[in-house]
Amino acid sequence: MKRRLLLSLALASLPLLASAQQLTVSAAASLTDAFKEIAPRFEAARPGATLRFNFAASGVLLQQIAQGAPVDVFASADQETMNRGADQKLIAANTRRDFAANSLVLISPVQGAPAVAALADLNRPDVKRIAVGKVASVPVGRYTQQALESAQLWGALGPKLVFADNVRQVLDYVSRGEVEAGFVYRTDAELLKDKVRIGMTVGGHAPVTYPAAVVADSKQAALARDFVAFLGGAEAQAILARYGFGKP
Template structure:
């Protein structure tokens, strides 16, 4: 029992020190996928502008925040970048019943620096990428990486590029490699590409090339803040959906 305590307190400390504003904030604690950073900050600002306590936002790869939630981190809301990690928490009995909602959808794209070529077909992709670093989130645990692996497999190029992958802990880290010029190309979400001034979209994957990219959210059983449920309801509201669209996300469907 004692062996687990240091890990738990590390999770607690990380949750409390997520950003310079966290110490001042008193709203619900939200664990959210890294690709949601920009839009969630805007949504939290909008919520606070209505006179509500500003949510505390903690961002990381979905696999990291899911494990934090499963370890008992004192969080209120969990927002994943895929259904798989949300299912993991549900099977572990970490979610409040009937609280799952899809907030938004996304697309998968190839990004490059300003001089990167357009990669419109598998041949062009291989000519540009094979033998060079390809930035992508971890393909075994991170949703963006899993989507990328599925898309590359569908294209028939996975075996040719697997050895060249520059794997990162989350999709924003993959984007950063391309922004810095450490990798000539990367695979990220369309919203990540849109948020960066240092890259451009060099190709798009068809939605059917991988599982639907959705962002499910749910209340955790550790939720204790009185605004947790109201804030989650707000995230599904027409006002919040308009903010999601402003940041390049597609509207949510009526499913979980």
């Protein structure tokens, strides 16, 4: 009798086990806080679904996917990295969707550093170190390079540049006063308003837009499509807006 009861309980649990789905989302570091808040909303709307995040520089994430990392959704901080993913057939191109926008800002530490309010200020001798993202793998680094090239400052500022692995590392360098200035997204700067000041919104670069797409080798393609669609919905958009992201 006891054995029959245990068997019945085991069989009853099979539908629950079968319905449990884990979705792995590789997302740009600047999306960390917003996506962590979006996760429980999506999970509540999709019973049995669990989101697992991997946050890093967009270029690093794409390289991981190319090397076979088991990822279902890729969310990039720029179009260029997603274009590379499409060219390599790493994403399902027909699932690609822009879901957010941002802006590039120049920041400096609140304490212990000179206020930097214009790109020309970066040439001053009291500005010794400037944190930027690595151009090859970090979208904010490419936006920064474009902006400084537009201002004809990229070459001149070369000796001062300190390259970071992602935008949050740039923010850390500035907030700790390890550099006199840095370039991050407005959403990142807003997270540490007590430690960094925004000197200016920077122009002269490609629009900062965030695309998401289902990874071609996803084992949860239907659920992955649902998550990409969810990012464009009212609930996720309200969360993104609260963190300072704009509409694409």
